[in-house]
Amino acid sequence: MTETHYWLMKSEPSEVSFDNLLTLANQEVAWFGVRNYQARNFMMRDMVLGDGVLFYHSNCAAPGIAGLARVSRLAEPDATQFDPLSPYFDPKATLEHPRWHCVHVQAVKKTRLLTLAELRQTPDLQTLRVLAKGNRLSITPVTLQEWKTLQDLLLR
Known part of the structure; x- marks a missing residue:
């Protein structure tokens, strides 16, 4: 059986917020x-379903x-790298040799x-990488x- 990992994944709410995610088909993005x-x-090497x-x-x-989610599909080429109208377009990426992937x-x-302030104030989270300077x-x-500490804080 594959070991479960845990991740903090950042999204700008103006792109996709957790509330947006809840409105999408299968609540998946x-x-x-x-x-x-x-x-x-x-995403390519370490994340598992x-x-x-x-x-x-x-x-x-x-x-x-803002919420809890799970990896629901493994890494595949990120379609935005091929779209010249996308802010994520990469002219060096090709269908044969994609450079960017997404789960x-x-x-x-x-x-x-x-909140970030609450994370900073929680002694058991001082090693959380999102809090590291830079x-x-x-x-x-x-x-x-x-993860366990965060579950306790989030689900109070």
Whole structure:
């Protein structure tokens, strides 16, 4: 059996918010537009079906975790890299040799907004990578202990 991993995945609510996710078919969305090789590699090499996802709203007035999701489809080429009208277009990508991939995530549960300030104030979360100075990755791994602490905070 494959080991479950846990992830914090950032989305700008102006692109896709957790509330948007709840309105989509099967409450599922492709995690498109990732243009960082380390984050892409997490999706391609490390994510498995059923992995837990903390859906994090970023670059907004109230950043924080807005809901729980799961990886519902494994990595596949990100279609936005081929669309010249997309802000995520990559002229070096081809159908034969795609450069960017994405997984699909599916909503599990909307939670209260667990703000960035609350995350910073929680002693058991000081190792959470989203809190590291200078961290800009849109996808970061979360340890099992961090996941359990976050579940307690989110589902109060």
